[in-house]
Amino acid sequence: MYKLLLIQKYLLKRRIAWVSVIAVTLCTAMVLVVISVMGGWLEMFRNTARGLSSDIIVDAQSLTGFPYYEKMIDELKTKPEIEFATPMISSFGIISIMNQKSLGVQVYGLRANEIGRVNNFPQTLYWQYHRFADKAETAATTAEKQSALAEADAAAAKASFAKPLKPEDYRNSLPTSQKRTIDPSNWPGMIVGAPVIDIRKEADGKIAGRGDYNLRYWIRLTVMGIDTAGMKVDAQNKQERNYWVVDDSRTQVYFYDSTSVYVDFDLLQKDLAMEATQDPPSPARTSQLQIKLKPGVSLAKGKAVVREVVDKVLADGNAILRFPPIVQTWEESQKQFLGAVEKEKVLVTVLFSFISVVAVFLIFCIFYMIVAEKTRDIGILKAVGATQAGVATIFLGYGLAIGIVGGGLGFLVGWQVCHNINWIHEQMGKLLGIRVFTPESYAFDTIPNTINPREAAIIVAVAILSSVLGAVVPAWSASRLDVVKTLRFE
């Protein structure tokens, strides 16, 4: 009983104990925020990568692609494990935005009406999804919110490269000198990564650079077909095509968005000379197949089925490839990318844990000071019959109490900081002009703010354990003090 009473009194009445509590609080909050942000960052990468990848990907790992993909799709559709499959071309190109800005980009050719059946690409589009979904965030009622989300889903289901403006609007968008010679209303549609046309998130968190005028941007895309015989670039294979921007995509991974454009699969296939030819006879090619598995089918099982189909179709077509397409699960396809973030999380956690060791030493030092300050009290306690274990328990319990209070407060502070981290970041941007979490550096333009309850529990437990550890040696020393000397202590 006296132990509890003294622990309570020492905790409430010794200001030096508050320093320990503050140290534990700050360390707990710091580690919690760092791990949560890093964990959230990794989770965002995983979710984004998951959303943009189908379950299984057949990848040529070559710019020239692989043949017989249509047969593969037909064959895959007969398999009970497969929900859907669609081809996608991934290549490189150079774009010129209205002859005023040129960029090297990753060009994706996809079937807009199919891609939504294997991944979440349509949900990254502004004009065909977020324009409606954003209304849900400001909806006054649940009904309005549901209506906005339904409208967004309906628009995404019909995602396409269709041009939203009238032909004359496109004609009027070009300078008079150009309109005389060409009819721009025939140009096809292109979806661009938002940063490609300078749509960005400002320091205050608002999106800038987006408006109806984006839909009057035209872009010339130059791609190079690669000869399948010699695998060489031939200037004669250069293809240029003008497109109208019909939408912008924000996957929230900056380096995807800032370098990606999306066009119709058939057009890109043609421009890259990957379509079927008669002379010489050559089957059409694609660089990827994106495959969605039926619910409940494991990635491993799905991968095996796809591998079997790919091998069979290539064998049937006598396509002997030294470098056949690889079949990967979405996790395998993103392994290097996610692995780097995972390692970074571990590294940062270890580094911050080292810093937290400082808290243990701080508690150690403070407890030594407290023991020195309380030397006479220890003598009094022993004089009235407290045992060595009893005295040690007081100081260990004191450490435990500091750990529980500090760890608990640290959890609350860390939770509040994580919960409001984007608001804090915005305020730092507004008031101080400081913008730490830039999409150029961290890929995302919002800071992850989800706390993993298991990690939070471990962090608080480690904080409590550290506090007790910091008190062990001073507690032992206190218990060993000579009672007569302590009573004479001035």
Added chain:
Amino acid sequence: MPSPVPILAATSIVKRFTMGTQTLTVLDDCSLSVTPGEFVAIEGRSGSGKSTLLHLLGGLDTPDSGSITLDGTELSTLSDRKLALSRNAKIGFVFQFYHLLPELNVLQNTLLAPMVGSTFSGYLAARATLKSRARDLLEAVGLSDRLTHRPSQLSGGERQRVAIARALMNRPAVLLADEPTGNLDTETGTHVMSVFESVRKQFGLTVVMVTHDRTLARSADRVFTMTKGRLFPA
């Protein structure tokens, strides 16, 4: 008629302190026997070894040779834990400098000994009785209106009376008082001693008191003088 069995007995106690290369014999062959209900005073100059003897009698320190028996138990045979428990149950200390815990109020300081000696559940079960006894003792020393005051809010005399109440809380077999008025002015010291005498008689206490004040020692049943580490009947 056989002589009563001593409650506290010290036999041929020797205590030395080593300071650097010098060894100082503080107690040299001291023997003392105290029977139940007896009030023994030990007088002597400062540094004569009185407090050291008191610490040894209370089991706060161990002699280099000789034996100390408390209520029939040889203290040197007890483990640290058993010695602490024995101290809690059988000995009450009153120190010159009061030695109250500054964070606790008067009532909590008085309850310290039973709190130390009880388990958590045991204390809770007996809490009402113990608090009632603590209040009675504080009333006996004239502090019933100061229960929630902290030591820093009390005068020296009041602090010493709290220390007396604390020492009596566990109904000790022996009360050891080390210069109980040594830190008080004459008037306050006299008042504290009258309180001390009053409770001693009221509770039939066995007391060993060391003091350098001969007038205080006069009220004792037996008086010893400590000179250069040796104990002589006065």
